[in-house]
Amino acid sequence: MAKICxxxxxxxxxxxxKNPYEAMKEAGHEADVVGLEKGAELKGKKGTVSYTSDYFISEVKADDYDAVIIPGGSAPEALRVHEEVVQFVKQANDQGKVIAGICHGPQVMISADILEGVNATSYMGIRDDLKNAGSNYFDQEVVVDGNIITSRTPKDEPAFIKEILNKL
Known part of the structure; x- marks a missing residue:
């Protein structure tokens, strides 16, 4: 059983x-929601789901987890400007932990400066950001390069989830 952030x-x-979270739990993995404050209700942009953060980012260490998953939407933009988030992702990458981002999720990886020379994909709107971060951009449903897993949009979730589970 893996522990996932x-x-x-x-x-x-x-x-x-929702879909990766439920898939990880169904596969028997432990999943923590980590945010910018503890106990905050975090709402999805479409309002169909909400989660309460289990931990504030400063309460966790990369050592505590086997994988980090970063959903897309506008959340990555809010996360990437916090140094604790950036350092957490950097440390997880240094430790070879699985880091998976879908849609805008790779924005956090860009800020953590972990995509230089890495094959990746994302939502088309941040394609140039990935390229400017030194990534080799591919327009495909999922790209796996070492410990880094990236996908483009909600329609790519099945492939994204499958590759995360394969790595764990």
Whole structure:
């Protein structure tokens, strides 16, 4: 059983949190919602789901987790400006932990400066950001490069989830 950190803030893409979260739990993995404050109710941008953060980012360490999942929507933009989030993702990458981002999720990876020379994909709107971060951009449903897993949009969730589970 793996322990997974879901990095989350308000405005995430509902299904990009809900479907991977449920899939990880169904597979027997432990999943924590980690945000910018503890006990906060975090709402999806479509309003179909909400989660309460289990931990404030400063309460957790990369050592505590086997994987970090970053759903898309506008949440990654809110997360990436917090140094504790950036350092957490950097440390997880340094430790070779699985880091998975879908849609805008790779924005946090860009801020953590972990995509140089890495094959990746994302929502088309941040394609140039990935390229400017030194990533090799591919327009495909899921790209796996070492410990990094990226996907584009909600329609790619099945492939995204499958690759995360394969890595765990």
């Amino acid at each position: 879901f990095l989350l803030a308000d405005g995430y893409e509902d299904s990009e949190m």
